Amino acid sequence: MIIILLGPPGAGKGTQAARIMAEHGLVQLSTGDMLRAAVAAGTQVGKKAKEFMNAGKLVTDEIVIGIIADRIEEDDCKQGFLLDGFPRTVAQAEALDILLKEKGLKVDAVIEMKVDDESLVDRITGRYTCAECNQGYHDTNLKPQKADVCDSCGSTNFTRRADDNRETVVSRLATYHTQTAPLLPFYSKQGVLRTVDGMADIDDVAVQINDVLNEL
Numbered sequence: 001m002i003i004i005l006l007g008p009p010g011a012g013k014g015t016q017a018a019r020i021m022a023e024h025g026l027v028q029l030s031t032g033d034m035l036r037a038a039v040a041a042g043t044q045v046g047k048k049a050k051e052f053m054n055a056g057k058l059v060t061d062e063i064v065i066g067i068i069a070d071r072i073e074e075d076d077c078k079q080g081f082l083l084d085g086f087p088r089t090v091a092q093a094e095a096l097d098i099l100l101k102e103k104g105l106k107v108d109a110v111i112e113m114k115v116d117d118e119s120l121v122d123r124i125t126g127r128y129t130c131a132e133c134n135q136g137y138h139d140t141n142l143k144p145q146k147a148d149v150c151d152s153c154g155s156t157n158f159t160r161r162a163d164d165n166r167e168t169v170v171s172r173l174a175t176y177h178t179q180t181a182p183l184l185p186f187y188s189k190q191g192v193l194r195t196v197d198g199m200a201d202i203d204d205v206a207v208q209i210n211d212v213l214n215e216l
């Protein structure tokens with residue numbers, strides 16, 4: 001099964017992807033996570049990507065298509081995968097279709113997580129994660145049960161993304177509307193687009209997504 005989670009930054013793609021991975025055994029491929037790892041490791045790709053990411057702009061299609069083309073060759077992708085943050089342009093979507101076609105595969109469903117723009121700035125600027133286990137939290141909506149201690153692993157080490165500041169978020173949202181939103185008609189034409197209400201609470205969104213996956 002090949003699934004794409006589509007939605008603006010802060011829609012909850014990463015949170016839902018983690019749940020889908022656990023429940024459906026699909027591997028999560030997040031180009032954002034891969035690029036952050038490349039930046040942290042100081043690779044050539046990381047050096048090229050860093051400036052775009054810090055400005056809230058998209059990294060070039062060539063770089064991300066290359067990353068995904070390599071990643072889907074790995075063994076853990078054989079049973080299918082869940083794309084989170086890719087594709088983000090029509091050119092990436094077209095390249096993905098070609099890559100999959102070569103393997104006799106196709107996208108099974110694109111799940112759009114629909115969220116009001118107004119809620120996204122607060123969602124993003126308030127979010128942080130456990131530096132050890134990556135569990136996500138939020139300053140107001142999702143605090144750890146014991147202050148400053150991760151519920152999942154007990155760590156007291158937390159981290160925020162460099163690009164989760166107000167200025168960059170505004171740029172990332174604009175980028176979503178101009179470059180990524182055109183994927184909605186692209187996948188609608190293919191008959192694979194499903195929309196869920198991303199404003200609902202986390203458990204409700206998970207139920208809506210499960211309903212889509214169980215129909216496939």
Ligand code: AMP
Binds near residue numbers: 064
């Ligand atoms: P994300 O973690 O998905 O919010 O991605 C963080 C940043 O990584 C984005 O703002 C872009 O700069 C870059 N990025 C991630 N995925 C892509 C992609 N598919 N195409 C271009 N840039 C990307």
